[in-house]
Amino acid sequence: MAIPSIPLDNLINKVLKILSGESSPLILAGLKNQLQPGKILQGEVVKILPKGKATISIEGQKIIAELPDVNPKSQGNPGTHAPEYPLKSGQKIYVQVEKVYPEPVLKLVSGPQQKFQEQGYTTNLSRNIKPEIIKFENFSQLKLPPDKIVPVTVHQIKNENGLSVKFEGQEFLVKSENANLHRAGDTVRIQFQKVENGFKPVLIDPPDKAGKIDLELIKPYLPSRTPLGKLVAELTRDVLSSPALKELNVKPELVERLKETLQALTPKPGALPDELEIKGQVDKSGIRYESKVKQLLTQPANPKIKTELAKDLKGQLLNLIQATDRSVKNLSGQNQSRQISEFQQRIKFAVDSIELNQLSSRVSTQENQPLVLQIPNPLSGNDKTIQLFIREDPGDGKKEGKGEKGFYNLAFFLDLSSLGNIKINAKAGPENLSVRMDVEEEEVANYIRENAGDFEKRMKTKDLNTTVECCVAEKVNPVKDNLIELLVSRNTSILSVKT
Known part of the structure; x- marks a missing residue:
């Protein structure tokens, strides 16, 4: 198929519509989880297909997309003029997410902070990429610190061994053994090192592999997954009341601290x-145990941090494991009863469950899923847990600084037995709060509507302009935890908690 020689400018702001996955009518969750309105992604045209379609790889996921027609004559007169699709196999593209629902729509854009140039296409705004070696006479034009180390922005992944980066409005080629582990828009450091005929930009930052969690590493934790309310009830029953505590001579102060923490976590x-x-x-x-340890290491004399660390459930369980391990070593093989072994396994199982919650919090950000906070259900006398789903909403404006408050979507579900199921979705911002409640009983809805005004007035005293909406549904289902399903199948949709 002949590719017309057409300026790249004609492609900018054209819409790229995702039709399906490469081998499935469903759009892959791995890609859909990357999509956020306004986010810029890098892609590559893998193959041009008939009827204005193409296979495109975006963020490592292959999809079938409908290409934009740039022939103005064919757009108004289908059948009389042939459409033109000025993309070709192997071409790199950048797209910006226009919307996610009901189906993702992407817009072709220039690369982050720069008009890009592909072989065979030119724009009047593009710049030539500098050669790998910068000659001495050209080097003096760059403003560099004494060590010649500067932060730069990754502009494009050229191939598996090379990146193009941007510094002071100029683009440079640098070598990298793992270029594919970088992403366009990443900030890395390069050093201009002197060679025989000039200076060579050398990448000194490896790709950030440590920050990304491999989902396969989390799956072994899944069998230990226990809701917080149930975990607290089981620890109270199986650990605090276990005869093994006396048999192992665990220090009473450690047991007392654990007891106080479990009581605080019990409704x-x-x-x-x-x-x-x-x-x-x-x-x-x-959930914050490791960050407390880090704070204590940097502020060892801070009494508040020491107190918080002493009351942390995970820390107490780890201390209990250490204490029981020391005691078991002093016991003869005959005295190491099955009861002691089961006691130790129960504690380790609880630690695994807490660590799964910690890892899930990190993966939530990585996989574009809501953060889930577990809270013991205060409306239930048993071991129920409320899961609070929280997602930052980037669509309502940018935060001015690190301390600025943003906009958040929240959702949680209540099973109130005789009153039926209730699902609450809330959208919270610095000055506004909107709440939608879905209930199964008309009487419950009427009660909420009658008392919504009081709630709105109370929120007004907290400088929040609040609105409450209540709807009746035949069946109210719990909020779905897509992250766990993602860990199991990688075939989920993004949870939306918008009202």
Whole structure:
């Protein structure tokens, strides 16, 4: 198929519509999980297909897309003029996510902060890429620090061994053994090193592999997954009440601290916790254990950090494992009863469950899934847990600084037995809060509507303009935890909690 020689400018802002996965009518979850409105992704045209379609690889996922027609004559007169699709196999492209629902739509754009140039296409805004070796006479034009190390932006992955990077409006080629592990838009450091005939830009930062979690490493934790409320009830029953504690001579102060933490994580019948108590429950649940340890290492004299660390559930369980391991070593083989072995396994199983929650929090960001916080259900006297789904909403404006508050979507589900199921979706910002409640009973809906005004007034005292909407549905289903399904099958859709 002949590719017309057409300026790349004609492609900018053209829409690229995703039709399906390469071998499936479904759009792959691995790609869909990367999509956020406004996000720029790098892709490559793998193969041109008939009827204006192409196989395109985006973020390592292959999809079938409908190409934009840039022939103005054919757009208004189908059948009289042939459409023109000025893309070819092997060509690199950049796309910006226009929308995700109901089907993803991408817009062709120039690369991050730069008009790009592909072989066979030119634009009046593109710049030539500098050669790998910069001659001495040209080097003096660059403004460099004494060590000649500068941060640069990855502009394009040229191949598996090479990147193009941008510095001071100029583009340079650098070699990298693992170029495919970088992404366009990443910030890396290069050093201009002196060679025989000039200076050579050398990449000194390896790709950030440590920050990305391989999902295969998490799957072994899945059998230990236990909701926080149930975990607390089991630890209270199987650990605090176990005869093995006395047999192993565990220090009473460690047992007492564990008891106090489990009591704080256990809902009190007839008493609703306030915001500080809920925050304290999340903090004691072990989700932030490693960050507390890091804080203590940097501030060893800070008494507040020491106190928080002493009350952390994961830290207490790890201390209990160490204490029991020391005691078991002092026991003869005959005295190491099955009861002690099961006791130790129960504690390790609980630690695995907490670590799964910790890893899930990191993977949530990595896989574009909502963050899930587990809170013991204060409306239930048993071991139920409320899962609070939280997703930052980037579509309502950019935060001005690190401390600025953003916009968030939240969702959670309540099973209130005789009152039926209730699902709450909320959208919260610095000055506004909108709440939608889905219920199964008309009487419950009427009660909520009658009392919504009081709630809105209370929120007004907290400088939040609030609206409450309540709808009745025949069946209200729980909020789906897509992350766990993703870990098992990699075939899920993105959870939307927007109202």
